[in-house]
Amino acid sequence: FGVVHSADCAFLCGETETLQHLFFQCPFSAMVWREVLLMCNIVRPILPWADEVLWMSTHARGNAFHHTVRRLAFAATIYHLWIDRNRRCFKNVFLPYQEIIRLVKQDVSGKL
DSSP states (O other): OOOOOOOBOTTSSSSBOOHHIIIIISHHHHHHHHHHHHHTTOOSOOOOHHHHHHHHHHHSOSSOHHHHHHHHHHHHHHHHHHHHHHHHHHHOOOOOHHHHHHHHHHHHHHHO
């Protein structure tokens, strides 16, 4: 049935996979998120998951263009990291982090 029998991070960093780890404490997902933040002109340390959600909910509120971009970028990053995680687990297909970033950028620009 494609059941995953390991709690190891699908991004092969050697850590145990948890929500906190997957978003964005894993070196792979942190690299993706850091690049996405840079594309949004945001330079700051990556925060633990709950703090990232809180930061986004307070700094992406409203209808300003850059707030819309931030919301889209956050959602697309989460989506593509989760899809890539599942692709790795169930299909044994590994995309480089640059491809995940490209997919995020494509989705954000498509929505705009």
